[in-house]
Amino acid sequence: MTDASGGMLAEYNRLVAAGELRPDPEQASAAARLDRLQRDLVAGGEPGFVARLFGKSPKAPEGVYMWGGVGRGKSMLMDLFHRTLALEAKRRAHFHEFMAEVHDRLRTARKKEQGDPIPEVAAGIADNVRCLAFDEMVINNSADAMIMSRLFRALIVDEGVAVVTTSNRPPNDLYKNGLNREHFLPFIELIGNRLDVVPLNGPVDYRLERLGGIDAWHTPLGDAATAQVREAFFRLTDYSPEDADNVPSEELAVPGGRTLHVPRSLKGVGVFSFKRLCGEPRGAADYLAIAHAYHTVIIVGIPQMDRDMRNEAARFVTLIDALYENHVKLFATADAEPEDLYLSGDGSFEFERTASRLMEMQSAEYLALGHGAD
Secondary structure, eight states: OOOOSSHHHHHHHHHHHTTSSOOOHHHHHHHHHHHHHHHHHHHHOSTTHHHHHHSSOOOOOOEEEEEOSTTSSHHHHHHHHHHHOOOSSEEEEEHHHHHHHHHHHHHHHHTTOOSOOHHHHHHHHHTTOSEEEEESOOOOSHHHHHHHHHHHHIIIIITOOEEEEEESSOGGGTTTTOTTGGGTHHHHHHHHHHEEEEEOOOSOOHHHHTTTTOOSEEOSSSHHHHHHHHHHHHHHHTOOGGGGGGOOOEEEEETTTEEEEESEEETTEEEEEHHHHHSSOOOHHHHHHHHHHOSEEEEEEEOOBOGGGHHHHHHHHHHHHHHHHTTOEEEEEESSOGGGSBOSSTTTTTHHHHHHHHHHTTSHHHHTSOSSOO
16 A cells, blocks of 8 residues: 655654654655655656557656665665655566566566567566666676666666666676676666666664674574574564564576575575585585675574584585675574584684684674675
8 A cells, every 4th residue: 555645754854753764864865756756757657648648658666776785774774765756657576576577477478479588578678667766776696687777777767767776796796707798788767867876875784783682693593593693683684573474585596607596585684504505415606696695694503513424514614704705694503602613624724714704793893894895
């Protein structure tokens, strides 16, 4: 249901005045920009009106691309924008779910063998939609990168759909170092031409504040430790525990044309088991793909390793190096404290550096770092 009581900026100011939100100049500026987009969209009317008069889609208002580190208020502002937009012809979707739908539509359209499927897919998505809002735009596979420019140009230019999205990265860093990135560059140009880029990089990580003292490392393994990281996941993603069974999964593309199943993947937070990450043959490239895709990783079931688990221990070292060097936040359940995880066996001496890094990754200073390598 649309809540049109005063619009985006009025609701944001009300929440600040009521003490529900802390005053934040960058958030206030973003709220004002989103409010202007709301007014532009409402002035254009619902889809179909202009088409009935002139036989064409209206020109899309300039969209908004909000980017910044975790916990800066991007999702909160997107919630307010979508909820207070006095327009029925709107849609909000998680970006990964949207792209999965796009690929399904493309497969169906290609079966018709009627030429370029992009216009048909864009028209289907734009049917009765004037505003598309996405949470956490991130491109981590070449299949998405190859179609982004043409699809979104069709949506924005041909179909008149305004796009609003959030991301942890500035546009120029999307799909950075990705395979065949040159095919993706026109999409970055499209963002620059048709979306207003709004940074949200203030000093306060509001989402981490909501963790309310939940520790990053939980031992021993058991229900109590699991409950703690489960609670951290829901606070970090603003997802309701009542909807736990509906948390989306993801097939993350990794080098070599392979995919890695991520059992829980939402708003830049990925949940993995130690067995899946380190009990199977994986290398640095796999772990870097995870570190680039997620600002926060939750690992469950880390065992205390002995000399018979030297391969698992070596993979774990490589994994932690990738997470640490990309400032990924780590929450974990483990059978022991970091310094007691691997006391004997090949590489146990070198593991001391990993234990030190795991301790540092629990500190407030580390948790306050923005995602991405220096």
